[in-house]
Every structure is written in C-alpha cells, then in structure tokens.
Amino acid sequence: MEWETVIGLEIHAQLNTKSKIFSGASTQFGAKPNSQACAVDLGLPGVLPVVNKEAVSKAVRFGLAVDAHINQINVFDRKNYFYPDLPKGYQISQLELPIVGEGKIDIMVNGESKTIGVTRAHLEEDAGKSIHDLYDDYTAVDLNRAGTPLLEIVSEPDMRSAEEAVAYAKKIHSLVQYIDICDGNMQEGSFRCDANVSIRPLGQKEFGTRTELKNINSFKFLEKAINLELERQQDLLEDGGRVIQETRLYDADKNETRSMRSKEEANDYKYFPDPDLLPVEVTNELLEQIKQELPELPHEKKARYVESLGLSDYDADVITSSKAIADYYERMIANNSNAKLCANWVMGELSGALNKEQLDISNSPISPEEMSLLVERISDNTISGKIAKDVFKALWNQEGGVDQVIESKGLKQITDTGEIEKIIEEVISNNSAQVDQYRSGNEKILGFFVGQIMKATNGKANPKQVNDILRKKLA
C-alpha cells in the first residue's frame, strides 16, 4: 500500500509589539511573574479590551507579505473555555472574519520550488502560563503572557513530507522576522508550530483522519515529530486500526508522541462576536501606509538579485533569507558593482567567521562598507583573493581599515610584469630539476613553482600574472 502524507501547519507567532493586544501592559519577556498582568489582563470584573493598532498593522504586514487578501473589516470573537491561565474564561480570537485571508508562499525543497497556500491568519491573545512543578499540591499561574498578541497562521494542507513542512516553517520563521513582526525566538515561545498530520492511500481524494501535534519547539523536533506520527499512523492503518482525531504531545526526551488529555474536555467553544469590541476597520489610509512601510519582500529582493544582479538562485535565496543579511549586502553593493564577488564574501569568509563566534551579522565587527572596500581592492587588483583573506582577518581583529592594513602589512599585490618576470626567472634558474620534470610532462609540478614564487613574494604576486608568465617561461 502506498501512502501519501498530508501536512498542514498552524503557526502561532507572537507579535513584537511593546504592549499587549488589548491592554497597555508590557510584553517584555522574562519579567517577574505577574508583574506585567494589568487589570485587563487579569480579567478583573468590569475591565474592557481596547485593540492595539500596531498588532493590527503587523498582521496586515504579514498578509501583504504572503500576497493575501486583507479583510478590511474583521471581527474579534470569544472562544470560551475554562483553564487557570485563561483569566476571562474566554480567549479573544477571530473566527469567521479573520484579518488576513487567503495567501501563499514559495518554499525550496531539494532545489525545487513549491507554492504552499496560506488559508488565513488571524489575531488573538496569548494565554498565561501554568507551571505544574513549582509546588507539590498546586499549579502556579503566571499571567504575564496573558494578552500578548499572537498571529495564528494557518497553512493549507499542501505539504507532502516532513521536509516540506520544515521548509515552510523555516520560511515563515524568516519572513516574520524579515518584516519585523516577530522576533522568532522559539526558546522563548515567540514562534510555535503545531502540525496537523494525516495519511491517505496514494490517489485517494479524501483526506485521512488527522491528528494535531503540539509542544514542538524546534525545526529539528518538528521533522522528528511529524515522521514519528506518520510512522505511527501507517502502522496503525496497516494493522487494520483507525486513526482517532486527537491532539498529541511530542515528547523530545522519549522521542514519541502521546495523546494529550484536552484542556477543554468539551470542545464546544461557544464562539460569538465579542460584544466589548467593535468590528475592526483597516482603512484604505492605514492599508496604504502599511504598504509604503513594507520593506522590499524577500521574494521580490531575490528576484531582483537574480535578474538584475546575476546572482544564482541559491545565492540569492541565502542572502535574502534574513533581513539582517540582506540589509548588510545591500549596503555592500551600494558602493560596489561586483555583486557576485560581494555575495561570495558574505556567504563565505564573513559567514564562516560569524558562525564561529556565534555572532549575528548585525553585530559583525566588520562594517558592510569595509567589506565592500575589501572586495573593491580585489577587483582593482590591489590585492589577490588569497591575501584578501589575511586582510579580512586583520579587519575582524579591528586592526584598522582596509587600506591601512594593506599598507602597514605591505600586502599590495605585485603586478609589475617586470618584477614578476625577474622573480620567476630566479626561481626557474634555481630549480632546474623541477624544470626538467615539468618539461617532461609533469603538469602538477607547476604548483611547486607557484609556491616558490609566492614564497619569494610573500604571497603578493598576482596569481594570474604569475601563472601566465610562468607557463610562457617554462614552455
């Protein structure tokens, strides 16, 4: 029996607004428990919600970034259930009329591009935290998080493998950071993925029964959890059993998924429009303003890099994967027309050095302008590509500016043909044995000569010129 996997993802992205979605309390992470839960967040009798404009704007920004329909009139509904970290006994969410409608996003899997549909994205408030292991006989409730704005992004069930799911999750993850609506910090819970997984016989139109996987806080675990669940479902169905629609928690330690006792035993949320709130109108003015403020989106930038700058698909993808990298790169090529070489250096040396010290490119000790100049000095033949790596190290260690370093370390390339000729002639005359070897057919020995010449010039001879002249002289 051949099975087809069907996966949909529900992503909860915490919006990085300063204050909560319905109150003026702070959303800062890590504060003393309950110090950021104001009267409205606590659900005191008589309090009322007022909508945060920035949360609305950020949701719209996301909608625009995934080419989605924006519901300019959208409504908040109450989702009613009882749980200690839900102070009002209902969560304010959006059901029938979410702020963002249908959209789409492209992902790359194994070099192939695929379009994944976004069904909708809506605004809602986060719940507080229930901590079960702080006290023996009690569950402790911290309501700091209650009221933090969430954007729940629902995908179409378009993914057909765990890899595609991870690629989509990563794409959304980088996008929300790119457009500055979410800090993407999965450890702090700012970006949470739930997966809806089902399988069906290949060729069947109807979807199989799906299960929902929760408690996944890394992309690695996302892939693991999905594959585990697919295996479980396949085994179950092949043994003649049935998949029950349920929520399953992923346990990273035990590497298994297990059925979760629901928070709300009766899944009747009794949704109805929140009578304390009025329909939200995203006016044409606001929409225009948000469109104006939207940065060039990753996929637009990537297309421009490929078409106008001649970067490869792959290179363009990497550079536009994060806003920080893209911004850095943009600053480099502002003064440098060699887009490809700049890209190589960003993705090569710079990336390597940053990764080694676990630095973000926005904290790079070398400014984009300096990097740009370094690349320029390669292009104008002042230094060779190899020597440039030494200059790079010096720049990294804050030893000075590009030209300063080249000057002080005497790293200028030797491009004077006459000078190079002289040195080559000297090396040749001192190594007649190797000359004979070369002339008798040993091509590889060329490297020896190059090495000698580089030694004699402290690596500063222009490699191309060396090669050309060497070959001529040895011929």
Add this chain to the structure above:
Amino acid sequence: MSLDNKEVSQIAYLSRLQVEESSLESITADLNNILNLVEQLSELDTDSVEPMAHPIKMTQRLREDVVTETDQSESFQSIAPKTGKFHYLVPTVIE
C-alpha cells in the same frame, strides 16, 4: 425545543455549574419555560435581516502601542484567594 435532565446537566457542566439531583427537575422545568418564551422569535421572518450585535454603528478604535501599565501585582494579589510568593495557585492540573 425541550431539554431533558441529562442535557441540563451537560449545559451546567459546560458553564462549570452544578445542579443538585434534587433540583434538577425544577431547573429543567424553569429552563424549558424560558426556552418556550424565547421560541416566539421563530415567528419572525429574519432571512434577509442583518444581525445587530451593537446598537451603535462604529468601528473599533485602535490604541497606540505604548506601555501604560505599571506593576501592581502586589495590590492585585492581595485580594486573591490563594497565592504563592509570585503566583496565583490552583489545585494541581494534570495535562
């Protein structure tokens, strides 16, 4: 529409209310009387009528994203039935 005792018990649970066995019968009767009363609405033809959730025709005012609240946790927790040093406490919940 008429509710039976079982349904009333379910509705009670949905609202986290308990109905004593001894009162179940009379509460069910009360609720059915109320349902009888409200069923009159079915006489109205409302097919092409737009629902009126609010008496005022206004859209939601949007607040500026500014932090306006300070830490009043001490004062708020002083009126709580049971607290730990920093937290509200409820009987242990098993997830």
Add this chain to the structure above:
Amino acid sequence: MEFHELTLKELQKGLSNKEFSSVELTSHFIKRVQNSELNAFITITDDLALVQAKKADSIIASGKMNDLTGIPYAHKDIFCTLGVKTSAGSKILDPFISPYDATVSEKLNDSNAVMLGKANMDELAMGSGNENSFYGPVKNPWNISKVPGGSSGGSAAAVAAKLTPFSTGTDTGGSIRQPASLCGITGLKPTYGRVSRYGMIAYASSLDQAGPMTQTAEDAAIVLKTIAGFDERDSTSADKTVPDYEKSLNNSLEGLKIGIPKEYFSEGLDDGVKQKILDAIKEFESLGATVKEVSLPHAKFAIPAYYIIAPCECSSNLSRLDGVRYGYRCESPKDLSDLYIRSRSEGFGDEVKRRIMIGSFALSAGYYDAYYLKALKSRRLISNDFQEVFKEVDVIMGPVSPTIAWDIGSKKDPVSNYLSDIYTLSVNLAGLPAMSIPAGISDNMPVGLHIIGNYWTEERLLNIAHQFQIQTDWHKKSPKGID
C-alpha cells in the same frame, strides 16, 4: 427645611452659598442611611464619606467647586470602587475589595461628590425586583412589603426614602427606569455609549448603560453632565462632546410630537397604571405638544430577543468569576474542576445560574443560529421600528411597568418576572436613551411615565421631563413616614 427635603440643585446652591457644609450634609444623610430598614445599602462607607466631605468643603472654600462637589450619593454596588467592597449583590464577589476605580467612580471622585455607600441590587444586575440579592431584598419605601423594582432597587429606594440626594444606577433591560417608576423617582438611561462601562461589572455588554437616579430631571441633568463622556478604556464609548444638559431644560415644548405606541396599551397593562399614563400624556398637550398613535409592530419580540441576547453575553462575561484570582473560592477544592464548579455553584444565586445556562445553551454548537443569531436579527427589526416611528414623532411615551410594585416574594416564577419588562427592554436592544419620571399614584403606589428619545437626545428628554415637573408635582410626592 431639612437637608433631605432639598433637591440636588438646592443643595448645590446651599453649599455654594456656604449656608451649610458638606460635612453637615453628609453626617445628616449618613444617620438616615444607618437608621433605615429598607436594606438599600450593602456597604455604608461612613468614614470614607466624612473624609470626602471634609475635602469637598476645603475645595468649596477655595472657590473651586463644581457641579457635584460635596453632594452625597449612593453608588450602585456594580461599580468598582478602589479599596471598597464591590459585590454586585453576589456572594461570589462578597470578598472582593476592588483594586481599581470604575471610570464613573473616578469621575464622581474627581468632582468631589461624597459616596455614602454601595447600593443594594439584584445579583449581578439580573432581576426586576431586587429580590435576587445575596444581601437580602430591598423594601419599597412606599410600602415595605413591596419590591422597589430592580436591578437598581437599592439606588431607587435610597432616593425615594431621601436617604441620599442622588444615586447611580445601571440599566440593561430597564434596571434604572423600572425601579424609578416603582419608587416614584426620576431615572435616566442614556444612549448606549454615552457613559463609560469601564469598571462597571458587566452583565450584557451590548445593553448595559449607567445613569443617574434622582428626585428631579434637573438633578438628573446635573449628574449626567459629570458621569457622561468618552473613555478611551471602553471600546464601546462614543467620542461625542457632553453638552451642558442644564442649559436646555427650559426650552418650550411647543410643537413637540409625541407618539403613543398602540402595542404598549394592550392587554397586560394594569387599568390604574394605564389611566395615570394617559393623564400624564394629556399634560403635555397643554404644554404645546401633539400626541398621535404610532406602532412598534415587533414590540412583543423584545422579551424573547432580550432573554437570549442578555443571557448569552452574561454567560461569557461571568466566566471570569471562577475563584482563581479574586472573589469567593470554595473550601478545600479537590481539583481544578471542583474549584470551578463549587466556587461558582456556591457563589451564584439561582437566577444568575439560570441565565448563565440559557446563555450557554443558546451559544452552544448547533443552536447558535436558531437562538443568538436569530435574536440579533430580531433586534435589528425592533430597532428599525423605532427609527420608522421617529420619522413621524420626536419622542415616544408610555408606561414603564405594566403594574405598580408587587409584593416581595409574590412572583415565584422566573418567566413572570421577565414579562414585566415588556416596555423597557426594546429601548436597550435599540440602544436608545429613555427616562422614567413620576407621573401619578395608583393604589397608593407610584406610577412612572416612560419617555423614549432617538439617539443622543438626552437634552430633549431632560427638557421634556423638567417641563412636566414644573407643571405637575408628582415628583414631589414622598412615601409616608420617611422623615
């Protein structure tokens, strides 16, 4: 004359002229409150009141007094008051000392009015006779074996018995107007959105409105001026300037067009009440108004629509009362479920539980369209009726209650209680402003006249009421033995 025989306006003048102090005034009323057996108050804030009165006096002395400086009032126990118990008439909030002030409380504090105490009310604003309070029923000062009306029963009784110059009330289905009618005082429910709901414990969010309860329309105008206004903490608060409601009180009623809905004068209306209403309406004709019959064809559907919408909204609004962060918690809960169920079951009274359950049912899967959605659509039809009528007339008049006050304990059946709200409910559904003013005595009990205006016409309503009160003296009648 004794302080309690003066209107708010007269007290204002007296304070301003330094004829007496707020402390004197306050002490006088506190004594009356403490000696009263009407059970109109849940909490008497005598110490706090004297502190406020002293402060008011110093403000008056410095010449900075405003409309309500130094004037005592009873505050319905539905408004959160910082540091003072706020119970909403319910056991579930019996332990609740509010850590914050409602906007209305703030406004009254800022104007240096003096809070005598928190007025008794039907539990969580659900009831029409103030018989549903955890703190016991309130007695009607006109006849202590009768109900004062509800849910603002304590507020109404306090004004009627002259325990206070004014009270605050709230009105979701008639809870200001009906007790005003049954107690022979003046009550105003403003247009929805006129007064902030922030800090007002919510019953039905799309219907609740706060308003003044006073002896006269002039007094109501003064109070409304202070408590009305845009509040950024309430999304349903209207950003409209607050006019000086006193300014137009003396406008002429010449040319006023009054509509009398025929649906309000059919069966169920007590004959004695009917006669008084018709007599009162005749008064207006002598003031230059014309009267015509109009129709509100969907009038009778107000009851079923209301008794779906209000329970639905309140079933959700009251979910926060769960024994976790404040209020009543049951003894030794075994687990979370037990905590919720017992705290709520022990904390809520029967009427509240009934309405929560009806609401839960109506919102539950499969029933939403047939009940809640249907009710919202019916609401539109009811509201449209008024708009049609207001094309022909300026105001609508009729009875507030089909009967005079009934005996405490006589209405055992919940539904029969609901039916007595027939005239007042549709006003809340439409969000319109309306008043109840004393218009007669029938069988020794007061009868109130209902005056309904179009949106934002409070000035006109107060003007109409004031002119009636110049022409007649029903509002001056007091229950026997309250001195």
